[in-house]
């Protein structure tokens with residue numbers, strides 16, 4: 001990503017047939033209940049400008065030029081993050097990542113407007129309606145004629161290039177996310193588990209993620225949390241990790 005003449009950085013490159021562009025817009029220091037974060041805003045299009053999203057990069061410390069930087073790539077979830085829905089683990093994962101990069105700077109949380117694994121909010125609510133009738137999260141998408149997961153991560157590559165980050169430790173339980181980022185050329189040196197203990201309303205969703213979408217959930221969906229093995233980042237709903245992880 002080359003800096004442009006006006007000082008803003010921009011990333012534009014051809015990926016296959018589509019034209020991808022990620023433009024840096026501005027950075028601001030934002031105080032929050034859990035500390036201050038540098039927030040860098042971008043505009044991104046992966047289809048030559050037909051559609052546009054606004055990824056944000058939430059930063060602690062100075063990860064510029066760094067190696068092995070802890071990174072969470074997080075997709076929007078209005079239902080849990082705004083409404084407080086208990087059906088999924090998204091909001092808890094966001095807070096877990098936020099807390100981790102606050103306690104272990106430098107770190108990065110990239111927040112993408114890819115609600116519903118990319119199908120959008122209205123379609124996700126339609127999928128929830130089908131889940132009320134008994135379909136799981138995968139079959140509900142399919143019954144609507146929609147893909148299981150259509151998120152794309154070219155903005156992540158471009159944002160990390162903009163920051164000069166050379167390799168990352170990715171906070172995720174999703175092997176697809178790691179594979180897609182590596183295909184884009186990112187160097188993922190380690191996976192940091194990002195586990196939230198299943199609850200009454202989220203158990204079905206988390207179990208489906210494990211069984212049908214290959215997420216590595218481990219004890220998060222077990223009836224009784226298993227003995228944790230030290231490579232585990234675990235979060236209970238009373239607000240404390242059940243066991244210190246190597247991330248601490």
Ligand SMILES: Nc1nc2c(ncn2[C@@H]2O[C@H](COP(=O)(O)OP(=O)(O)OP(=O)(O)O)[C@@H](O)[C@H]2O)c(=O)[nH]1
Pocket residue numbers: 073074075076077078088089090093114115116117118119124127128137141171172173174177194205209215
């Ligand atoms: N279509 C659909 N999307 C959902 C549902 N529940 C949560 N989401 C969306 O799922 C996305 C998060 O994806 P997840 O599969 O939970 O997790 P992930 O990001 O792939 O993997 P992790 O990095 O381990 O969190 C967000 O965009 C949510 O809005 C659901 O039941 N149906």
